[in-house]
Each structure stands twice: as structure tokens, then as C-alpha cells.
Amino acid sequence: MSKSEKFYEAYLSHRHISRRGLFRAFLTAAREVAPTAVSSQPSHPLPPGALPVAEFVTHCTQCHACTDSCPMGVLTKHESGLPQLAIEFASCDGCASCIEACPTGALQPQIRFDTGLRPAFTRSCVNGIRSCNQCVEACPVNACSIEETHMPVVDSALCNGCGECVIQCTHSAILLQ
Ligand code: SF4
Ligand code: SF4
Ligand code: SF4
Helix, strand or coil: CCHHHHHHHHHHHCCCCCHHHHHHHHHHCCCCCCCCCCCCCCCCCCCCCECCHHHHHHHCCCCCHHHHHCCCCCEEECCCCCEEECCCCCCCCCCCHHHHHCCCCCECCCCCCCCCCCEEECCCCCCCCCCCCHHHHHCCCCCEEECCCCCEEECCCCCCCCCHHHHHCCCCCEEEC
16 A cells, blocks of 8 residues: 555544645655665664664564554555655654554553654745744644744754654645654
């Protein structure tokens, strides 16, 4: 199942995928992501709670119980066969369904939910020209603020990498990395 199909399925079956996320899905439905190199040390984002990379690849059997359990449709199958966290059309809400579904312990419960990703604000941000504040308003943990230069800034200690700011930014000015 492609990333877009997975998103639509999640949208139709589940709770709070935003209309903006659906809009992003329509905009990018025809765009196929270029394959990335297959590696025993994946550099793509892994599901929340993943063991350190070297351990993860030895524990993960690529069963995709995690992918199938994700109500937000943000877990997909990477070309390597491993699961990947792909926040493009919806954010990760930290529900931990993926962790509970994993039968091998490749995903471990977290004391504090964190995808390990953090937003980076690009030159596409318009906040220096006119007030926007969408990322600030979108952040559920108040990790995003506007500094004196009028550029957004993230408090990495507060941020949990959920990606909601990415989904809500209408200027595609935020990368999650
Ligand atoms: S924590 Fe929930 S929303 Fe996030 S990837 Fe896992 S199952 Fe999906
Ligand atoms: S459920 Fe666990 S073992 Fe199965 S693909 Fe996901 S991380 Fe790997
Ligand atoms: S990734 Fe989530 S927690 Fe972090 S700044 Fe964006 S909205 Fe806030």
C-alpha cells in the first residue's frame, strides 16, 4: 500500500487527521518519493520507541505489526523493508499503538513520548515579512516561539517531534529531521 493510500485509509477510518493534512495529501499524491539506499544502518526516521539503530535492525523482523496498528497512517514500509516514520500528511500523536503491537521488543515503551525528530525552519518561512504564527499555535506543548528576528525557534527540550507544526505550516517552511 502506498503512502498516500495509507493516509487516505487512516483519514477515512480515524479520528483527528486534519483537513490541512488531507490537503497536503492531495497536493503530493502524484509525487513519488525517490528510493533511498538500502542499508543495514537505516538513516530514515524509525517508529517511536525504536531501539538504537544497530539493535533495531537485529530485533525488527519487518512484520509491520507497528505499521498496521498506526491509527494516523504515519508508519510506512521503507524500501529496505523496515518500518519508517513518515510525517507528511498527519502528525504522530504519541498513542504508542505501534510500541504495543511490536512483538519483538524492537520498539520499547517511552517514559516521555518523543519521535526523536525536531523541526528546522527554512527560508520559506514568511514570518519575517508578515505575522504568521501557525507553528506556534499548532504546537501542543508550546515548544515553538517567535524570536526577535521574527523567525520561529524550537525549544528542543520541550519538543517531542510530533510534527504537528509541519502539518499546519501552509508555506511548507518546516523540515522535520
Ligand atoms: S505513536 Fe501512534 S501515531 Fe505515532 S507512529 Fe506510533 S502508532 Fe502511529
Ligand atoms: S512491529 Fe516491531 S518487529 Fe514488526 S516491523 Fe514493527 S518494529 Fe519491526
Ligand atoms: S514537532 Fe510537535 S512538539 Fe515539536 S515544535 Fe512541532 S508541534 Fe511542537
